[in-house]
Each structure stands twice: as structure tokens, then as C-alpha cells.
Amino acid sequence: MVLSLLNPNSHLSRARVKWLAFLNALELCVATPHVTSWWRTEQHNREVGGLPNSKHLTGDAIDVVWQDAQPDPGALLRMCARYELRLVREGDHEHFQFEVP
Numbered sequence: 012m013v014l015s016l017l018n019p020n021s022h023l024s025r026a027r028v029k030w031l032a033f034l035n036a037l038e039l040c041v042a043t044p045h046v047t048s049w050w051r052t053e054q055h056n057r058e059v060g061g062l063p064n065s066k067h068l069t070g071d072a073i074d075v076v077w078q079d080a081q082p083d084p085g086a087l088l089r090m091c092a093r094y095e096l097r098l099v100r101e102g103d104h105e106h107f108q109f110e111v112p
């Protein structure tokens with residue numbers, strides 16, 4: 012995992028760059044995100060009850076809670092469309108994932 016993040020061309024590093032851009036856009040235009048989960052090992056994914064084919068395993072999903080105000084739903088969906096993300100509103104958190112890794 013550390014080696015993947017040290018290599019700027021790895022899938023994980025490129026996903027990280029995209030997530031940071033998306034999180035910055037959320038903060039500026041929608042609401043303040045707090046990331047509670049990103050990349051998971053298979054063992055960690057099992058421990059937290061993730062799906063066997065979870066996009067968290069490849070770094071292509073993040074879970075977010077909102078720090079202060081909740082986002083405007085329309086603004087949130089527009090931002091997801093701009094970044095080609097699928098949003099699953101889980102109730103106690105938001106799950107975002109890239110549809111095309």
C-alpha cells in the first residue's frame with residue numbers, strides 16, 4: 012500500500028489525486044466533507060462489513076460525513092455528475108464511487 016502511494020502513476024495515487032480535487036470542490040461549493048473511509052485491505056473491508064467487490068478495495072470509493080451544514084441535494088448531485096461519481100446516500104454517511112476507474 013505504501014509503495015503504491017509512493018508511485019505517482021499507480022492506480023491508488025491517481026485515485027487519491029481525483030478524490031482530493033473532488034473533496035476540495037465539495038468544500039468550496041457544496042458543504043464541508045470529512046472522510047471516514049477510503050482505501051481498504053481485504054481484511055479491513057471484511058471487518059467493516061464491506062461488500063466483497065467493494066470499490067474501497069481499489070481506492071475508487073470514499074465515505075464522507077458532513078462537518079457542519081448538510082449539502083443541498085441538487086448541488087451535491089451536480090458535483091457528482093461533474094466528477095463522474097455515483098453517490099449512495101447510506102443514511103449515516105455518503106458513499107461516493109468512481110464508475111469508470
Ligand SMILES: [Zn+2]
Binds near residue numbers: 073105106
Ligand atoms: Zn463506502
